[in-house]
Amino acid sequence: xxxxxxxxxxxxxxxxxxxxxxxxxxxxxxxxxxxxxxxxxxxxxxxxxxxxxxxxxxxxxxxxxxxxxxxxxxxxxxxxxxxxxxxxxxxxxxxxxxxxxxxxxxxxxxxxxxxxxxxxxxxxxxxxxxxxxxxxxxxxxxxxxxxxxxxxxxxxxxxxxxxxxxxxxxxxxxxxxxxxxxxxxxxxxxxxxxxxx
Numbered sequence: 001x002x003x004x005x006x007x008x009x010x011x012x013x014x015x016x017x018x019x020x021x022x023x024x025x026x027x028x029x030x031x032x033x034x035x036x037x038x039x040x041x042x043x044x045x046x047x048x049x050x051x052x053x054x055x056x057x058x059x060x061x062x063x064x065x066x067x068x069x070x071x072x073x074x075x076x077x078x079x080x081x082x083x084x085x086x087x088x089x090x091x092x093x094x095x096x097x098x099x100x101x102x103x104x105x106x107x108x109x110x111x112x113x114x115x116x117x118x119x120x121x122x123x124x125x126x127x128x129x130x131x132x133x134x135x136x137x138x139x140x141x142x143x144x145x146x147x148x149x150x151x152x153x154x155x156x157x158x159x160x161x162x163x164x165x166x167x168x169x170x171x172x173x174x175x176x177x178x179x180x181x182x183x184x185x186x187x188x189x190x191x192x193x194x195x196x197x
Contacts, residue, residue: 008038008040008044008048009048010048010049010058012038013034013038013045013048013049013055014058014059014062016034016037016038017029017034017055017056017059018059018063018106019037020033020034020037021059021106021109021113022103022105022106022109025105025109026056026109026112026113027112030052031045031046031052031055034055053116056113056116056117057116057117057119057120059113060110060113060114060116060117060120060121061117061120061123061124063110063113064114064120064121064124065124066095067092067095067096067099067124067128068124068127068128068131070091070095071088071091071092071095071128071131072127072131074087074088074091074131075088075131075132075134075135076134080142080144081135081136081138081139081142081144081145082139082144082145082190082193082194084135084138085132085135085136085139085157085190085193086186086190088131088132088135089157089161089164089186089189090182090186092128092161092164092165093161093164093165093173093182096164096165096167096170096173097173097174100167100170100173100174101173101174107167107170110167111167111170114167125158128158129151129154129155129158130154132154132157132158133150133151133153133154135154136150136153136154136157136193137150139193144193144194145193145194146193146194146195147193153193157189157193160185160189161185161189163181163185164182164185
């Protein structure tokens with residue numbers, strides 16, 4: 001006797017959608033393809049996600065949340081704020097490089113989806129700058145960093161480090177010297193945070 005079919009959840013649909021996007025790309029992937037991969041009707045998929053756009057937005061959010069969730073652990077640590085900031089920025093750069101290098105087709109697909117889903121991207125950036133603000137505020141409280149406005153400083157740090165996490169720079173991440181450039185930027189940034197006033 002065959003085991004009962006697995007319950008169709010939003011998570012299973014998102015996993016299948018990722019696979020369909022990987023195989024077909026964003027221009028050709030359809031809800032029918034996702035339903036076929038799950039062995040259900042496309043109407044069943046629409047019961048979980050009302051539109052194709054909603055499904056694509058959920059996949060984008062899921063992809064972005066993986067990075068946010070991993071970084072939030074570093075942001076919440078109790079350790080030295082300077083080490084936490086260094087670790088957080090290094091982890092962000094490493095995560096983006098890994099996504100771009102390990103599966104370039106899927107990375108290109110998500111870059112297209114991110115452009116379609118500016119609300120999800122905006123929420124992701126707000127989450128990341130909030131994590132940075134948490135670290136910078138801890139540093140200000142400990143006397144490690146000098147800043148009058150941790151939230152504004154966090155936004156500035158995020159923007160200043162864009163070359164090492166913004167997907168538009170992905171081609172540069174594997175170029176010779178990228179690690180050294182990141183290290184130099186990080187040291188300059190930390191010196192500025194220590195001396196800011």
